[in-house]
Amino acid sequence: MATDSDSSGPNSLRDVEKLSLSDTSPVSPAPEKQRHITGFRKIVNQFNAVEDLPWLSVGFVIGGMAMILPFGKPYVLFDAKWVFIVCTIMFMAGSAICGGAPNVNAEIVGCVMAGEGENGMYFGLMALISMNTTTKERPKYLSLRQVHFYQADEQMRVLTI
Template sequence: MSTTSGDTYVATKDLKGVISDVHLNVEKPIDQDASKRTSITDVDIDPVADEKQEAVEAAAPVRDITGWKWGLVVVAILSSIFLFALDNTVVADIQPAIIANFGDIQKLPWLAGAFLIGSASTNLVWGKVYGQMEAKTTYLISLVIFEVGSALCGAAPTMNALIIGRVIAGVGGSGMYVGVMTLLSVTTSLQERPMYVGLTGLLWGIGTVLGPIIGGAFTDSSAGWRWAFYINLVIGGAFAPVYLFMLPKSDPRKGVPVLRRFKELDWVGTVILMGAFVSFIMAVSFGGILYAWNSGQIIACFVVAFSLFGIFASSETSPSSPQSNNASSPSTATGIVVPLYM
């Protein structure tokens, strides 16, 4: 009798254990997919915590300068966008005066083409530089280059000097444009940024439209056509104190020596890309004007341009390339359509 009771007790205890295990499994189901998760994107994210993090980031100040000082900084850097756009079209109505002054009518297409060559061929280069160097310093360097080019255009003694000045101004203007976008991206919040980017587009449009009007007005006045370029020096000089003393600094690679940053720039790719843009812009600018579209000169420019574009794309995406880890398809694609935009 005692043996039977003992067996019954043991069986009952085992049954309770099984029931308990089943109950625990129901209360805390095993995540069958947990072992299959291989990346952080597979892990469940708490939306409440995410919202709190976004709120903290939104509340954090994005710049030290505020109020009227910040407004003055915005006006100053947007003025450089206006001047860059203005120079893009300012020669449209001053060409007759320039030809009357210098002659060399066969070089007339170079006046507009030279500026585009300088700006479009260096756009991606400036982007790489801003990714390595302190933004304020780089912006000031590009501003000085633009002003030097403008001064050379205004004081040019020959058509060749004017063309060289246009190339230099284009290089500096491209750097200013990329610099403004960089500075606005690091000194504005996500909520503010669309408005400021919209302002850059507005100023670009206004400058492009007013370029021929302002150039023509100077030509018809006692000031003369040279002031269509000197005006850049006047406006740049007026805002110089703002650029020097109020413009916020932004260093993407703090603590990294400048020499090391220069070494990490893709110099070979830069030269290839600039050669590709120069060849392409010369082809589309001079085709049908200086040379027939089916002429050997224009065909050669197109062949060189697309060959260099292909070499650049191959070198940037090659696993053996030291720059392959930094290759950016969107960036490369943007650079290819820059001449069409400008």
């Protein structure tokens, strides 16, 4: 747990560590969103599965929403760093399944799995920032994380135009 010491900028290795913590996972959802933006037409045409288009579009969100409550407990019971790493691996595995899916059902399963992992990464990042900052520093680092997330989102939007 962090102590309440006053620091105005990144003066130590610990401060740099906190800054890097706020920038660990904001770009991970961006490739997933780009895949959805650019790949739906190709996926539907390749698998001839127009009827599964809604599942492709909401699979990522459903996976994330289904794990909101269950992810609270592991971050309390286990070391948050390792739960965060497991969630990152889950996100990457889901994205890999999407990338190599032989059929539309595997694509949907990959989307759901990636959504679960991304949501766990988000909660883990919030937990890690909260555990490693003081109450005075916390708003700065939490808002910095949101700035990084929206910056990555905008960069992916610009790249897909």
